[in-house]
Amino acid sequence: MSRPSLPLVLDRVGKRFDAVAVLADLSLTVEPGEVLALLGPSGSGKTTLLRLIAGFESPDTGSLSLGDERIDRLPAERRGFGMVFQHYALFPHLTVAGNVAFGLEGRRLPRGEVDRRVASALARVELTGLGSRRVSEISGGQQQRVALARALAPEPRLLLLDEPLSNLDPSLRERTRRDLARFLAELGITTVLVTHEQEEAFELGRRVALLHGGRLVQVGTPEQLYGAPADRFVAGFVGRASFVPARVDADGTAIAGDALPGGTLRLAAPAPAGSRGEAMLRPEELALAAPGSAGAVPGVVVTTRFGGALSWVVVRTPGGIELEVQVAGERPAAGTPTGVVRAAGAPPPRFFPVPG
Ligand SMILES: Nc1ncnc2c1ncn2[C@@H]1O[C@H](COP(=O)(O)OP(=O)(O)OP(=O)(O)O)[C@@H](O)[C@H]1O
Ligand SMILES: [Mg+2]
Numbered sequence: 001m002s003r004p005s006l007p008l009v010l011d012r013v014g015k016r017f018d019a020v021a022v023l024a025d026l027s028l029t030v031e032p033g034e035v036l037a038l039l040g041p042s043g044s045g046k047t048t049l050l051r052l053i054a055g056f057e058s059p060d061t062g063s064l065s066l067g068d069e070r071i072d073r074l075p076a077e078r079r080g081f082g083m084v085f086q087h088y089a090l091f092p093h094l095t096v097a098g099n100v101a102f103g104l105e106g107r108r109l110p111r112g113e114v115d116r117r118v119a120s121a122l123a124r125v126e127l128t129g130l131g132s133r134r135v136s137e138i139s140g141g142q143q144q145r146v147a148l149a150r151a152l153a154p155e156p157r158l159l160l161l162d163e164p165l166s167n168l169d170p171s172l173r174e175r176t177r178r179d180l181a182r183f184l185a186e187l188g189i190t191t192v193l194v195t196h197e198q199e200e201a202f203e204l205g206r207r208v209a210l211l212h213g214g215r216l217v218q219v220g221t222p223e224q225l226y227g228a229p230a231d232r233f234v235a236g237f238v239g240r241a242s243f244v245p246a247r248v249d250a251d252g253t254a255i256a257g258d259a260l261p262g263g264t265l266r267l268a269a270p271a272p273a274g275s276r277g278e279a280m281l282r283p284e285e286l287a288l289a290a291p292g293s294a295g296a297v298p299g300v301v302v303t304t305r306f307g308g309a310l311s312w313v314v315v316r317t318p319g320g321i322e323l324e325v326q327v328a329g330e331r332p333a334a335g336t337p338t339g340v341v342r343a344a345g346a347p348p349p350r351f352f353p354v355p356g
Contacts, residue, residue: 010063012027032190034190037193040196040210045213056076058072083160084151090135095133101153122149159190160191181203198237202222240282244257248273295341298318311331
């Protein structure tokens with residue numbers, strides 16, 4: 001990249017549609033050259049935020065800047081950003097090269113310069129040699145890369161991707177995701193990528209910003225979101241986990257519950273004495289044991305999911321709580337009575353008090 005990457009700074013951004021707040025008090029810095037994944041459930045405001053950054057919407061409150069430059073009053077075409085739309089928006093009647101060149105339209109570049117930039121963008125996404133093909137004559141994964149090349153051809157200051165893999169079938173999606181992760185790492189352009197899939201966010205984003213109801217609930221590395229979720233929503237949205245009713249002891253240092261494997265468990269951080277809530281248990285923090293063994297919660301296997309070297313077993317306790325357990329090796333059949341204990345070395349559980 002000839003241009004140095006700049007940080008994108010959002011400061012207390014708010015947006016309403018028809019008096020309904022769709023984004024509220026949103027502050028976020030995307031570091032120079034960073035790939036930030038914007039993750040959240042449907043309707044959480046991801047596309048709205050991306051459109052605000054792109055310049056297709058303007059914020060009601062707050063500001064957006066790229067480096068030292070305020071961008072929120074700048075028209076979209078003057079921001080110099082590249083965007084890959086959810087359905088690519090490629091022109092089927094144009095060739096691959098024609099589509100990429102379209103990204104340069106309005107720049108009044110000499111023909112030779114257009115050709116050079118098209119060739120360079122196609123090379124970056126490994127499509128050299130396919131320039132003269134029609135878009136209808138290439139695969140879905142290749143179309144995805146044409147859309148990326150079109151966004152890259154003008155040498156954008158910022159790259160915006162809205163659900164870039166959502167119209168690929170699952171097997172192609174995984175391969176394309178890997179390619180995209182590599183392209184983005186090599187490009188080094190500040191990038192914001194929208195997805196509603198956690199796996200996609202975790203593979204493509206160096207950091208992940210999680211939106212819920214128009215608010216940013218947590219921004220961090222995948223490890224931070226998985227290991228230290230900011231609240232119960234994040235805990236349930238990121239990764240797999242079982243949530244078990246638990247009560248904090250009189251000291252505020254441990255929790256206990258009928259379906260809590262291991263009996264009374266020490267907490268990593270003190271909680272209000274006597275409060276009730278839920279303990280979060282990741283599948284890898286649990287193990288199967290003989291029913292009746294020390295500290296084991298009894299139950300019956302309800303479903304299993306084979307995953308190669310590892311499998312996942314869901315055990316239902318007599319109280320109707322479901323515990324998902326990661327197992328290495330053979331998995332028990334549904335209907336088998338079993339016990340669930342804490343895996344050796346499992347960290348102290350996270351506890352989320354129930355409000356009220
Ligand atoms: N132009 C608009 N006018 C009114 N409401 C809108 C408009 N655009 C979006 N909304 C509303 O704003 C909220 C957030 O929409 P947005 O498209 O940003 O969500 P999203 O996180 O991208 O969801 P999805 O994952 O389904 O694409 C929704 O409740 C939506 O109905
Ligand atoms: Mg959307």
